[in-house]
Amino acid sequence: GQSLEQPSEVTAVEGAIVQINCTYQTSGFYGLSWYQQHDGGAPTFLSYNALDGLEETGRFSSFLSRSDSYGYLLLQELQMKDSASYFCAVRETNDYKLSFGAGTTVTVRA
Amino acid sequence: DVKVTQSSRYLVKRTGEKVFLECVQDMDHENMFWYRQDPGLGLRLIYFSYDVKMKEKGDIPEGYSVSREKKERFSLILESASTNQTSMYLCASSPQTIRGKRRTEAFFGQGTRLTVV
Numbered sequence: 001g002q003s004l005e006q007p008s009e010v011t012a013v014e015g016a017i018v019q020i021n022c023t024y025q026t027s028g029f030y031g032l033s034w035y036q037q038h039d040g041g042a043p044t045f046l047s048y049n050a051l052d053g054l055e056e057t058g059r060f061s062s063f064l065s066r067s068d069s070y071g072y073l074l075l076q077e078l079q080m081k082d083s084a085s086y087f088c089a090v091r092e093t094n095d096y097k098l099s100f101g102a103g104t105t106v107t108v109r110a
Numbered sequence: 111d112v113k114v115t116q117s118s119r120y121l122v123k124r125t126g127e128k129v130f131l132e133c134v135q136d137m138d139h140e141n142m143f144w145y146r147q148d149p150g151l152g153l154r155l156i157y158f159s160y161d162v163k164m165k166e167k168g169d170i171p172e173g174y175s176v177s178r179e180k181k182e183r184f185s186l187i188l189e190s191a192s193t194n195q196t197s198m199y200l201c202a203s204s205p206q207t208i209r210g211k212r213r214t215e216a217f218f219g220q221g222t223r224l225t226v227v
Contacts, residue, residue: 033214033216042218042219042221043218044218045215045216045217048214050214087153089153091214096158096160098141098158098202098216099168100145100152100154101152102152103152103153
């Protein structure tokens with residue numbers, strides 16, 4: 001089996017930087033993904049890390065350390081529209097299985 | 111655009127009924143998944159499939175079964191619905207490889223909110 005741990009809530013002001021950490025325990029790890037979900041919407045893919053290091057996509061960056069079983073999602077220049085739930089997810093079992101954490105609710109205040 | 115379509119947005123069923131949730135994807139993806147989403151628990155994997163007629167148990171398969179007779183369609187079956195299966199059910203699909211590279215993005219349907227009374 002697997003387990004993923006991430007904080008349940010984060011609150012920050014517009015323009016700030018937020019880091020959402022994710023630690024995982026799994027067998028047959030292939031990579032760590034991040035998804036965003038707005039209220040009432042479907043989760044949408046943000047990023048994926050298979051190797052150690054930082055991946056940058058616009059205002060969002062994701063980091064992975066395989067040796068520490070740890071990753072994070074960095075949200076920069078926060079905007080009101082970034083208020084959403086963010087999930088880390090691991091790919092395992094020959095790259096077929098995709099398991100999610102419980103999610104982090106990010107609230108952006110003016 | 112990739113489209114993952116779930117047959118119903120809202121469903122109300124009675125305890126003990128057999129319930130079918132249908133999911134269709136139009137991008138020829140090999141992998142398909144069924145999750146349930148409950149407040150504070152995130153997305154929990156019920157079953158997944160990596161090929162036609164192939165299925166694997168996820169983390170919470172009890173009380174559910176699945177069927178994948180065609181590549182584009184993945185059905186979730188609640189054999190005898192119970193009130194603790196009231197939840198939001200999300201279907202997703204993802205490719206395995208494209209041009210030799212592993213693709214990772216999963217695409218989700220809009221979800222089916224199932225209420226069992």
